Amino acid sequence: MKTQTSLVRFEILMDAGDGAQKAGDILVKALARNGRYVVSEPIIPSEISPPRRTKFSMSGVIIRIADFDISGIGNDSDVILASHEILLSRRLEDMEYHTPCKILLDMEHEAKNAQSYAQVIEEVKAKGLEVIPFYIDEQTKELMSSISRDAGRGTGNNMYYLGILTYIFQIDMDIVLAVIEKTFGKITADRMAQNITIFKSGYELAKTKIGFTVEVEARAKQGEDKILIDGNTAMALGVIDAGFKFFAGYPITPASSIMHNLAKNLPSFGGRIHQAEDEIAAIGAAIGGYYGGVPSITATSGPGLSLKQEFIGLAVATETPLVVIDVQRGGPATGLPTRTEQSDLLAALFGTHGDSVRVILSVTDVADCFYAPHVARYLTEKLRVPVMIMSDGFESSSQTVIPKLTPYSMNSVEDINDEVLARFGLARLPEYIEMVNENQSVPGTPEKMRRLTGLVTNKEGLISTSTVTQKRAHKIRNQKIHTLQNALLEPKIFGEKEGDFLIVSWGTTRGAIEEAVIKLKAEGVSVSSLQLKIVYPFPAMLKEIFSKFKNIVTVERAYGDEKKSSPITMLLRNETLVDVKAIIAEATGRPVTPNEVKAKILELKTKGGI
Amino acid sequence: MSEENKLTMQDLNANQIRWCEGCGNFSIINSVKKLIIEDNLDPAHVANVSGIGCSSRAPHYINTYGINSIHGRAIPIATGLRLNRPDLDIIVHSGDGDAASIGGNHLLHGINKNINIVFIMYDNGLYSLTKSQTSPTTPRGHKTNTTPLGALIEPLNMIRFALGVGGSFVASTADWIPGHLLETLKKARAHKGFSFVHVWQRCPHFFPDFVEHSRLDAVSFLTSEKGISVPERYQGQTTVVQHDPKDVVAAFKYASEEPIYLGLFYQDESKLQYDELVAAQTASAKPGNLNEILDSYRI
Structure with a gap:
């Protein structure tokens, strides 16, 4: 049975550690090389190695294919491939399936868990979904277990599933093989041949025993001149390209992978990385860096944003530039660390005591993640007001195929590219912007020594408790935000203007x-x-x-x-x-x-x- | 600097000082100013960093660069500044509440990471700017506004703390012995790494008898060739012990004894410095090319 469609979503569910995401990566790259628009999102368990065959071990990937440009992960899956019944049952709780949805269920564990399988299959049928059970042949199973024994992990099933899905979504086999070779570049020729044998067995099974295909026309540019990248990676590389030379952070999900990437790459661009003792120390160090005249940035999520608030206020009062990336997750408290939410807007904008001004940037796709740090640096250095970049758990790990990003190697903020500003709906700010403190010199500058303080100061930077001083400081800080407002371009409307x-x-x-x-x-x-x-x-x-x-x-x-x-x-x-x-x-x-x-x-x- | 251009104490005066008359802080910042003059420092390359409290006002009163930040958080700022500005002399000013209570975690990690800063802990045994509350170093039984019946627990021993978390330079001095204080600061500045300088300090308003400063034998001294010398007027008047600053076991012993010891308890010049290691990592990294990195994400 052949279905032609312009949009389809499918997912692979496996126990954590079995390579579902690797299979997903190969599929996404192959689909993109083959001219399909594609977005993917990993399903990540909250724990590291949860026990197998439990609800907690659900790991996987959701892939959405279209014949038009997409940036979202869509609604519901049309095809689900599960390595066993428990993961399937868990995933159905999320209610992200179409009715009907084709469910490919690996029956390997059925012999030992007949009752559980029967029960789940009943459940699935009751929901009006179609179950397509399949069995991997003995010879292939033997091969898979020898590979996983040697590797000391996994089951080898992911290559088999890759074969099944390659057939179902009618991806050019040669392209998939090329991606497999690139992905497993370092393994021996024998091992590669074994993997390909498993892959081809899966493909044959789908062709002979499963028998349906879902085809999405290849309307995107074919070939390899595109990148597959997630939001946090794009953000980290954007931080480098925007000329930040110091990153201070503290481990927290889902922001951590920004720090991982920068730890690997920032030193190669003359920058320094600091893993601080806590969230507060991380933002303090970033302020210390910018106080020393070095573009500095921190990233956090959830509880980390709460912890950083007092220091954000210090940056406001001392007019020290500062950029904070907030990769939002579910809250309050620990909330939903591995899932997405947009609940931090008011905390990001008003979270600090007192009238504490700031600018809020947000990203709407993976390319925005790359360019947001440029705009944030421009704004914070020109206005000397903290800038928050709001991303979220979904954007942090969802992978999209996009045209290769253009680096600008920004040295000073005056270098900023006007198109990058326009991407965020912004024109250049005026040359002169009034500050609370007239002297903004950096340590090391002779004859202009000054003492910064969180206490209210006059234009000479001296503490003054008079009503006039406090009124003036509030006004000037807020005027900076109004200056930015005046530089905002008319926002683009998607669709008609009325x-x-x-x-x-x-x-x-x-x-x-x-x-x-x-x-x-x-x-x-x-x-x-x-x-x-x-x-x-x-x-x-x-x-x-x-x-x-x-x-x-x-x-x-x-x-x-x-x-x-x-x-x-x-x-x-x-x-x-x-x-x-x-x-x-x-x-x-x-x-x-x-x-x-x-x-x-x-x-x-x-x-x-x- | 030539003789006629030599910096004077007046040159280092900044905003009008607002501490109470008789406050031990005057002596401490005078010693900091003398340190700048006698070590020939360029004031534009000195940053005084502080948190909140009476002592944290110090940066306002010294004509260098400085930042009076938020409560307990001077060390994070100093860390970020140090990692990015190896050229500056960074001096952190912190009280006992600021350093040992709200900022305790940062102090622990600043010492352990051995970040190259001079850390002066102004210890007057209570919170004073907020008008007398108990701090981690308040002696047991001392009455404050939050402990009207007397502080409940034994005070935190800051010397043992600093030794315990791996301090590479641990010294104690007193605001009323300015010669000893200045010599301690000079040794602290010369030390590469985190120099923990504990200063017994008198709050004339809330706790004037924290230490009996008028009695010469209220303090004892640790000294050695590499240590800090004993001021003349104390010689023969109180206990003086020859102490090898490499001997950490003896350092713990003296830190636990009464009357309080002043001097260099411990120094380890070989301890690795976090800021230098970070700098070295960056210096040795292969130059990167963002186009090439982006290419590695090609499908």
Whole structure:
């Protein structure tokens, strides 16, 4: 049976450590070389090596293929391949499957767990999903176990599954083989041949016994001139390209891999890495670095953002440049460390005591991750106000195939590329920006010695408790934000500039929203969307833009309800005095999906608006 | 610097000092100023870093670069500054609440990482800027606003702490013995690594009798050729012990004895410095090319 489609999503589920992600990587690269648009997201267990054949050991990868450009992971899977029944049962709890969905279930463990298998298969059928059980032949199993014995880990099944999926999604076999060779470049010729034998057995099984294919037309540019990269990697490389020479951090999920990458690469660009004793010390060291005149940055997640707040206030008061990357995860407290959320906006903007100004940047895709550090450095050095870069758990680890990024090797902030600024909706700032302290000299500068302090100071930088001084300091700090607001370009609207619905959002929800807009427009709904990249300050023309639409609605992976506005809704209502309402204000740990957005707009349309 | 251009104490005065009359801090910052003059330092290449508290106001009063930051967090700032600016002389000023209570974790790791800074702990045995509360070094039984019946537990012994977490330079001195204080600071500055200088300091307002400074035999001295000399007026008036600063066991013993010992308890010149190791790692890294790194992510 052959299905032709423009969009399909599938996933591989295996016990942690069995190589599901490696198989996923090979598939994603092969699909992209073969001209498909592709996005993938790993499924990572919260523990390192949880016991096998339990719900906790679920590891895997979700892959979405399209014949048009996508940046989101979509809604639900059409095909799921599970190495055993327990992982399948666990994954179905997340309700991310289509009905019908084809479920390929490896029956290897069935003999010893007949009852459990029977029960899960019943469950699956009751949900209206199709189970396709399969058995790996004895000869292949023998080969797989000899490989895993030698390697001391894994089961070897991932290569077999790779073969099955190569057939089902009709990927050019030669391309897959080329990617396998590149991926396993260092193994012996014999071992390579064994792996390929296993891969081909899987392919044969799919062809002869499974028998269905799902084909997505190859409409993207074919070939290898593209990169497969995740958000945290792109962010780390962006930090280097933006000319940061010092990174201080503390291990925390999901921000850590930014530090891992920089630990490997930053010294090669003359930069230094510091793993501090705690989150507070990390941001303190970054402030110390910038105080010494060296572009410095820190990254954190969840509880780390709470711990950093007092120091953010010090950077504000002392007008010391500072960039903080916040890779948002589920909260409060430990919350959902390995899952995604957008609940930090208010903490990022207002989390410090006192009137503590700052700029909020957000990333809407993996390429934004690379360019956000450039813009952040430009803004923090020009305004001497902390800049927060908001990413999230989804963006941190989701891999996208994109055209190769263009490095700029930024030395000074005046070097910044205007296109990079425009990407974030920004024009150049004026040459002169008034500071609280007239003297901004760096240690080592003769004759201009100064003492910085968190106490309020006058323009000579001297402590003064007078009402005039405090009023002036507040005003000047806030004027810096207003100066930035004046430099914001008119935000780009996805779709028409007027109509029934305008969906306003920020950060990584963009892909899902824009897909929903395309679908809704095809169904005749008058809807557009606006994605904020500089989330604070808002562009001054927002109210004017809103006036062209009948309904202004928001989508955000943060909590809100009838009585409590979601964070972005709260800020937009305050800024524009427009009756903005959230259509999605839920924090579930999973990214927003196009269908969710589409359904909410259709519901609203039926109701006749907000 | 030639004789006529030589820096004076006046040159190093900055903002008007707001400490109470009789405060031991005056003596400490005077010694810091003398250190700058006598060691021929360029004030533009000195950074005084502090947290919060009476003593943390010190950077305001010395005409160099400086930052009076947030409570307990001087060491993180000094660490970031040191890692990026090996050319500066960095002096951290921290009180007993700032260093031993809220900033205890940073002190532990600053000492253990052996970051090259001079750390002056102004120990007056209580919180004073917030008007008398008990600190980790308050003597048991001493009454403060938070312990009206007297401090409950034995005070933290800061010398034993610094020795215990691997201090490479551990010394103690007193604000009322300025010669000893200055000599200690000079040795601390000459030491490469984290120089922990504990200073017994008097708060005239809340705890004037923390140490009986008027009695010569209220303090004893550790000395040696490599150590800190004993001021003349104390010679023959109190206990003086010859102590090898390489002997960590004896250092612990003296740190535990009464009356309090001043001098160089311990010095290890061979301990590796974190800031130098980080710098070396960067210096020895093969120059990178971002285009090549991006190419490694090609599909």
